[in-house]
Amino acid sequence: MGGPDVQLHLVSAAAPLSCLVNTIDQQTDACVVHASSFALHVKSWPFRHKEDSLLKAFTEAHLFIVLLFVLTMKTDLHGEALTAGHYGTRF
Numbered sequence: 589m590g591g592p593d594v595q596l597h598l599v600s601a602a603a604p605l606s607c608l609v610n611t612i613d614q615q616t617d618a619c620v621v622h623a624s625s626f627a628l629h630v631k632s633w634p635f636r637h638k639e640d641s642l643l644k645a646f647t648e649a650h651l652f653i654v655l656l657f658v659l660t661m662k663t664d665l666h667g668e669a670l671t672a673g674h675y676g677t678r679f
Contacts, residue, residue, distance in 0.1 A: 615659040622652040 626648035635641040 612659065612662050615655060615662060619652060619655045619659060622648060622655060626652055 626645065629641070629645055629648055633641045635644065
């Protein structure tokens with residue numbers, strides 16, 4: 589059933605579905621999975637054409653960055669001058 593890369597993505601896609609609540613632990617696990625996938629991809633460079641490998645590497649890096657932003661936004665706003673209720677309002 590596909591190579592290790594396909595299996596890794598199936599696991600990372602199914603992990604958030606294992607629980608109905610999207611927790612910080614799940615976000616952390618997703619960050620680890622995508623960082624590992626990026627590292628393995630850069631080390632193995634599996635595609636025949638360089639452009640395909642570059643696209644895959646940038647896609648994995650982008651997913652990792654987005655997941656880090658999601659993880660950052662899910663953390664507590666303790667110590668912030670503005671609370672969550674202030675965002676999106678005009679002063």
